[in-house]
Amino acid sequence: MKMVMKDESKKFARLCQTMIEKQIVSRGITDPLVIQAMSKVPRHLFVSEALIDSAYGDFPLPIGEGQTISQPYIIAEMTQSLELKGNERVLEIGTGSGYQAAVLAQIVYKVYTVERNNMLFLQTRKLFDSLKYHNIVTKYSDGTQGWKQESPFDAIIITAGGQQIPTPLIDQLSIGGRLVMPVGGNFSQELIRLEKTKDGIKTTNLGACRFVKLIGQHGWDE
Numbered sequence: 001m002k003m004v005m006k007d008e009s010k011k012f013a014r015l016c017q018t019m020i021e022k023q024i025v026s027r028g029i030t031d032p033l034v035i036q037a038m039s040k041v042p043r044h045l046f047v048s049e050a051l052i053d054s055a056y057g058d059f060p061l062p063i064g065e066g067q068t069i070s071q072p073y074i075i076a077e078m079t080q081s082l083e084l085k086g087n088e089r090v091l092e093i094g095t096g097s098g099y100q101a102a103v104l105a106q107i108v109y110k111v112y113t114v115e116r117n118n119m120l121f122l123q124t125r126k127l128f129d130s131l132k133y134h135n136i137v138t139k140y141s142d143g144t145q146g147w148k149q150e151s152p153f154d155a156i157i158i159t160a161g162g163q164q165i166p167t168p169l170i171d172q173l174s175i176g177g178r179l180v181m182p183v184g185g186n187f188s189q190e191l192i193r194l195e196k197t198k199d200g201i202k203t204t205n206l207g208a209c210r211f212v213k214l215i216g217q218h219g220w221d222e
């Protein structure tokens, strides 16, 4: 965990509140659980020291290893689209900085998060320990294959883009479950929300977005 002085924490709490008002609520995010969760998670602790003053800005930020932490609004939109109530078990593919998992962990019963980059995996696992996020479990592997032993999941969120939704992830979603993922080409994607019902699969397009690549067996080649 980064060292932040007491009066510094107040400054960051204010920046966080401004982020919630200007970027989240004013753009139409209404789910109180999402708003509360994002008000609580100290986003500045999920970025490097050098970027700490930009942590609550209206843009994605680099987190090392060529990866990025999404813009706050995208985090809010994806989280809201999962329609979480509190008792869910959620799978995240692409742990990265851990910020998205931390937001989910405020809302749901348990978060399972998978990362394929060893450096980010180790660094973020340590951060979860130091911040005492006890309902997040981590795994170092290719997330395009999901996490079969722990399936089915009530919701799945993929925070990297691919050309299609990996079939193992659809298989590991429970009936009634929701999944959200950026689907498309190399440089831009559409945010796709999928719902699995007993009658089949329903998808909706939430709009354009831009994510780093989902790399793996059911994703892009390395």
Ligand code: SAH
Pocket: 063, 067, 068, 069, 070, 093, 094, 095, 096, 097, 098, 099, 100, 101, 114, 115, 116, 117, 120, 141, 142, 143, 144, 159, 160, 212, 213, 214, 215, 216, 217, 219
């Ligand atoms: N949710 C993250 C976003 C990180 S960027 C956050 O809140 O910071 C996307 C992450 O997906 C990167 O860390 C990248 O290494 C990871 N990734 C890409 N392909 C993956 C795969 N097949 N399995 C697991 N993680 C993957």
